[in-house]
Amino acid sequence: MITDIYRFNFGGNVCTVEIGMSLKGLNALRRVPVSAKDTLYVYDDNTEGLFAGDIEKITGREEESAAVRVVIDHGEEHKSWESVNRILEKAVESDFGRDCTFMGIGGGVLTDLVAFASSVYMRGSGLILVPTTLLSMVDASIGGKTGFNYHGYKNLIGTFYPAEKVCIAIETLESLPENEFNAGIAEVIKTAMLGDEELFGMLEREKKRLLGRDGELLKEIVGRCVIFKGRLVEEDLRERGKRAFLNLGHTFAHALESSVNFKGILHGEAVAWGLLKALELGAQLNITDYSYMERVKNLLLDYGFPLKYDSIKPARLISAMYGDKKKRKGNLRFILQRSIGDNLIEEGISEELLNRVLSG
Template identity: 40%
Template structure:
């Protein structure tokens, strides 16, 4: 069992990580906050697997609970998806003393978090991430959002959870493609700030891909600790937190151009990291052998590194629409200097982006 404290003064919270603990959720959560009435927000896939387990845990503790299921898919991380949840909250008289519980992957966490940030001008919420990507990244740090058709995560708020509850055993029902997509974010954390984690990923790939519980708990806890350290320094991404966007500038462009339904987020980020590595080499700030080591590890976990057959100009246009892009027609990129060391590089030109992409086309 691991407990990680995210120190954000009045917004501080605990990340509780263990295996086989979902049936004990209410017992554990009541040590951290008061629960009287809860609304579980999940999707129709996760709900069938774990909805009853969570609801029974809450009901057995005398906690009134409703379940709101939305269809699975990134396309529901939208105003329409949010409206479905708002309607159910109002119909069931959820109020400011109630707690929303987001149980699902990154889409559910972002969407339910956004709803909790805006419903009645903000009510508490808990994250129960069930995908690896959500466990190691999106459930920690308080970023909540929905997508706009032209850009990912464009409409949102910073709204910290009251508690993050992670049961690594739920990863055993995760489709293999989703598991690998989540591993991209673990590798990212190693690449940008934790060389020891990167080395652990290199040395334990077989165990991790075979869902060894001890290895999974190790990489989830290490990733959460790494991200918590950054969030504590920069809660609202005014400076150092931006390094967590490594691979995301290109990745979000790929997702936007393909309407969010071709690539998993982690797959797009993996390609984005490969392009960012080539860009750093071209700019003279990174050795080629480091990029080769990065890309070798991504491929080892079944992740893509070649840029797909997409219109490069459309991807660059999507990059300029991204909220992390600069307003002077140039772009801001997170780039590597070494394994475990990243920098924010200003004023990358479209031609430099285009050249790096062309070199990474399959």
């Protein structure tokens, strides 16, 4: 089975991304250096049951019991210091030295947490990520942003620490619940909007195959997203310029997620809503092409995203946005688009305008 291999240089750190159909087929996994106790396997309570035996065998631990493993609770509400602490404690208890490797197997919550823990353990351990949700394959595991939520603020604590290897096996998506799989499509749509028109067309044409989780199609889509994000991050690891485009829809999405205390709305669902709000804001400012906005809206609706959250008041969302801004001592910034691939950053949006967009 052919695997695709991409190499990126993220701020001087080489990151190899291998995309194949099966876990067994990934060379990057089989070549993990194994000595008696050098790898800390981190799962959440869903991914452990699904992958622990396989991953540990593939990476050379015939005896599963010999693996040093941490299992954290799944869910955005556990993207917390407590979870990071559990990972670090396990590494300390196990006498892991600086040359150890942390391997995170799971969705974006898990990979962000493990990458953060890895970045601070003895000033940086080895890091391998095995993303197992569509969202983490196309976005979270690529590009080195790590972190966890703190005092109600999304990803308030974090570092930039790219993984050495990202091992993507499309087969791991088979067990993903439908809502989680579909939520990942939001970040794929975002990538297409930011600059891959062919991908956008593919999403419009191939809905049935994509929702049917056709392996070849998924491999192509994941590959396109990895290349798009990887190239952008190569230019701007620390988000001083173009990388910020990847936040399209995210100022809105993070406000929505924090307004519901990270419960009940998936990150991808919030992103889908945020993408439309960003275009609506652009349209209000006569920046966004109306027919492009309608095209995106139709695509989001076609994939079944709930694009209305009427029970959450605009004032609540605006206060979440400003609270976040204040904490980060930055300006409230919105990524807007004129049309597909034509992106810009806007600051100084009035509260009144935001209120209008959020009331729509």
